Amino acid sequence: MFGINDLPKFLFAFFLVLPIISFVHEAGHVFFAWLMGGKNIRVTVGSGRVLFQVGILEVRQYYFWYGLCTFDNLKRNQRFAHILIFAGGSLFNGLAAVAVVYLIENEVLEAGILTYQFTYFSLYYVFFALLPMPYPDGNYSDGKVIIDLIRNKAPVKTYRVQWNEEKKQWCVLDHDRKLIEAFEEEEQALSRAHEVAKQDRPSRLVSTKSGKETEVQNYPKVPL
Structure with missing residues (x-):
C-alpha cells in the first residue's frame, strides 16, 4: 500500500x-x-x-x-x-x-x-x-x-512551388494543386511553401520547373 x-x-x-x-x-x-x-x-x-x-x-x-x-x-x-x-x-x-x-x-x-x-x-x-x-x-x-x-494509411501531402507563365508569378500550391499564394520572387514562394509544409507534417515540398518536379525538402511526422 x-x-x-x-x-x-x-x-x-x-x-x-x-x-x-x-x-x-x-x-x-x-x-x-x-x-x-x-x-x-x-x-x-x-x-x-x-x-x-x-x-x-x-x-x-x-x-x-x-x-x-x-x-x-x-x-x-x-x-x-x-x-x-x-x-x-x-x-x-x-x-x-x-x-x-x-x-x-x-x-x-x-x-x-x-x-x-x-x-x-x-x-x-x-x-x-x-x-x-x-x-x-x-x-x-x-x-x-x-x-x-x-497499413499505408499515413498520407504524405505534397506542396509545390511552380512558375506560372501566364501570370508571371511563382505560385505556392497545396496537395490538391490549389493556389495558396503567389509571389514575384522564387525565394519568397519557397519561404512560404516551407512554412506551410512544415506545419502540415508529414509533407513534401517540390519545385516544378519546365514540367519537371524536384524535391526541395521533406518534413517527416514528429515522433513523441
Whole structure:
C-alpha cells in the first residue's frame, strides 16, 4: 500500500528518473533519424519556456513532462525508415531496462530504488508509446503511427512551388494543386511553401520547373 513514507520515492521518480527515461526515449528516435539521413535534428525534453540549450538538446521549464524529436529531409524517405524511427524510442527504453537488469544480476549495479524505478518506468514508457491511440492534442502515439505506416494509411501531402507563365508569378500550391499564394520572387514562394509544409507534417515540398518536379525538402511526422 502507498503510504506517506513513499511520497519522497514518488517525487524522486517523477523529477529525476522520468526525465532520464524520456531522454533515452528521444535518443532512440534521434539515432534512427540520424541513421536515415535526417537533417536539423532537435530534441526537446519537457514543456514550457526554454531553460537551456546544448547542441541539439533543448530542456524546457517542466523538464519532467513531455518530450519530442524533430528532424527534416530524410535521405532514406521510405516507409520502413519511418517505422524504424518511430519504433526507436521504445526500442531504446526496452534495451536500457534489459541492460539495467543484466548489470544488477551480474552485481555491477546494486539493486535499489533508482534501478527499480528506472526499469519499471522504462517498461511503462514502452507500453504507452506503442499502444496505438490518438492523443487529445491531435497527435498519435508511436504505435498508432507505426500501424498506419504498415497499413499505408499515413498520407504524405505534397506542396509545390511552380512558375506560372501566364501570370508571371511563382505560385505556392497545396496537395490538391490549389493556389495558396503567389509571389514575384522564387525565394519568397519557397519561404512560404516551407512554412506551410512544415506545419502540415508529414509533407513534401517540390519545385516544378519546365514540367519537371524536384524535391526541395521533406518534413517527416514528429515522433513523441
